[in-house]
Amino acid sequence: MLHNIFLFKGNEIQDLEDLNIYCYPNEIISFDNKILVNKIIKEHNNVDVIQQSPSNHFKIDEPIAQFIDDLNIYTSCVNRKIIIGLIFDNEDNPYDYKDIFKELLNELLNNGNGYSFNEEIEVENLLISIFIDIRRFYDEVIEKPPEIEYYYQRDAFFKVFLFGIDEVGKSSLVRRLKTGKFNDNFFTPTRKFNIEYIPAEEKGLFAVWDMPGQKTFRSKWLKGLQDSNIIIYMIDIANQRRFEESKKEFWNVINNNELRAIPLLLVCNKTDLVINARESYKKEFHNLKKQLSEFFNLNKIKDRRWKFLFTSVKTNYNIDNIIPAILTLLSP
Numbered sequence: 001m002l003h004n005i006f007l008f009k010g011n012e013i014q015d016l017e018d019l020n021i022y023c024y025p026n027e028i029i030s031f032d033n034k035i036l037v038n039k040i041i042k043e044h045n046n047v048d049v050i051q052q053s054p055s056n057h058f059k060i061d062e063p064i065a066q067f068i069d070d071l072n073i074y075t076s077c078v079n080r081k082i083i084i085g086l087i088f089d090n091e092d093n094p095y096d097y098k099d100i101f102k103e104l105l106n107e108l109l110n111n112g113n114g115y116s117f118n119e120e121i122e123v124e125n126l127l128i129s130i131f132i133d134i135r136r137f138y139d140e141v142i143e144k145p146p147e148i149e150y151y152y153q154r155d156a157f158f159k160v161f162l163f164g165i166d167e168v169g170k171s172s173l174v175r176r177l178k179t180g181k182f183n184d185n186f187f188t189p190t191r192k193f194n195i196e197y198i199p200a201e202e203k204g205l206f207a208v209w210d211m212p213g214q215k216t217f218r219s220k221w222l223k224g225l226q227d228s229n230i231i232i233y234m235i236d237i238a239n240q241r242r243f244e245e246s247k248k249e250f251w252n253v254i255n256n257n258e259l260r261a262i263p264l265l266l267v268c269n270k271t272d273l274v275i276n277a278r279e280s281y282k283k284e285f286h287n288l289k290k291q292l293s294e295f296f297n298l299n300k301i302k303d304r305r306w307k308f309l310f311t312s313v314k315t316n317y318n319i320d321n322i323i324p325a326i327l328t329l330l331s332p
C-alpha cells in the first residue's frame with residue numbers, strides 16, 4: 001500500500017541547491033538526505049517521455065522504480081523540473097500502479113486545472129489528490145480477497161451491475177454491504193470498475209461491478225454490463241436537480257439490447273436527507289414513489305422483473321433488504 005508521496009521542484013532538477021521538497025502525509029525525505037535525493041534524480045536523466053499529445057503543457061516521463069535506503073520508491077519526472085514520487089510498502093510491486101500513476105498525472109496536470117506549481121497550497125492539493133486516488137485504487141483493484149477462486153468452484157456466481165450518476169452512493173453501498181461501515185468522508189469518486197465480492201447468503205457469491213458515475217466515465221458502463229445477471233440502478237433522492245440527467249442515463253442503459261430481460265433493482269438512496277423517520281414516513285415514501293415513478297417513466301419498464309427500494313446507506317435504512325431483494329429477483 002502507498003504510504004507516502006513527495007515532490008521535488010527546482011528550476012533545473014539537477015540543481016540540488018535550488019530544490020524544494022514537499023511530502024505527504026509524513027516528512028519522509030528532506031535535504032539532509034542528499035544522497036537519497038541525488039540517487040532519485042540521477043535515474044531520471046535518460047528516460048523516455050511518454051508518447052503524448054504535443055499540446056500537453058506538462059510532459060510526463062515514464063515512472064521509474066527504485067529501492068533506496070529500504071524505501072520502495074516510484075517516481076516520474078515532469079517537464080524536467082519536477083519529480084513526483086510514491087513510496088510503497090516494501091512488498092508492493094510499483095508496476096501494478098504504472099497505469100494509474102501516469103493516468104492521474106496526465107489527468108490532473110493536463111486537463112485544464114492550471115497548475116503553476118508556484119503556490120505551496122497547489123502542490124499540497126496535488127499531492128493529496130494523487131495520494132487519495134492511489135489509495136483508492138489499492139482498495140478497489142489491488143487488494144482482492146483470496147476466497148474468490150474458492151467460491152468460483154463451489155458456488156453459484158452472480159454478476160451484479162451497479163450503476164448510476166456520480167455521488168449517489170454506489171461505492172458507499174458496496175462498502176456498507178461488505179464491511180458494515182459508512183463514512184461521510186468517503187468522497188473519492190470511482191475511476192475504474194470497482195469489483196467487490198459479497199456473499200449472497202448461502203446461495204453463492206455476488207460479484208458487484210461498481211461503476212464510476214462521473215460523466216467522463218459513463219462510456220465504460222457499456223463495456224462493463226455484458227453477462228450481468230442483475231442490474232442495480234441507484235438514484236440520489238435528495239438531489240432532484242439531477243433527476244433529468246439521471247433519467248436520461250437510466251434509459252440509455254436500460255434500452256441496451258444486452259440487458260434485455262435482465263432483472264432490475266432500483267435503489268433510491270439518501271432518504272435520510274429527505275425523510276424524517278419519526279414523522280409519517282410511510283405516507284411520505286408512498287408519495288415519493290409515485291412522483292419518482294412518474295418522473296422516471298417507470299411504468300414503461302417492460303419485459304423484466306424489477307423492484308423498488310428506498311435506502312439510506314448512511315443510516316443503514318433498508319440495507320439489510322438489498323441482498324434478499326436481489327435474490328428474489330434472481331430466483332427462477
Ligand SMILES: Nc1nc2c(ncn2[C@@H]2O[C@H](COP(=O)(O)OP(=O)(O)OP(=O)(O)O)[C@@H](O)[C@H]2O)c(=O)[nH]1
Nearest residue numbers: 166167168169170171172189190213270312313314
Ligand atoms: N446523507 C447521505 N450521504 C450518503 C449516503 N450514501 C452515500 N452518501 C455520501 O455521498 C457521497 C458520494 O458517495 P459515493 O459512494 O462515493 O458515490 P458514488 O455513487 O460511488 O460516486 P461515483 O463513484 O463518483 O460514481 C459520499 O460523501 C457519501 O458519504 C446516504 O445514504 N446518505
Ligand SMILES: [Mg+2]
Nearest residue numbers: 170171189190
Ligand atoms: Mg463510486
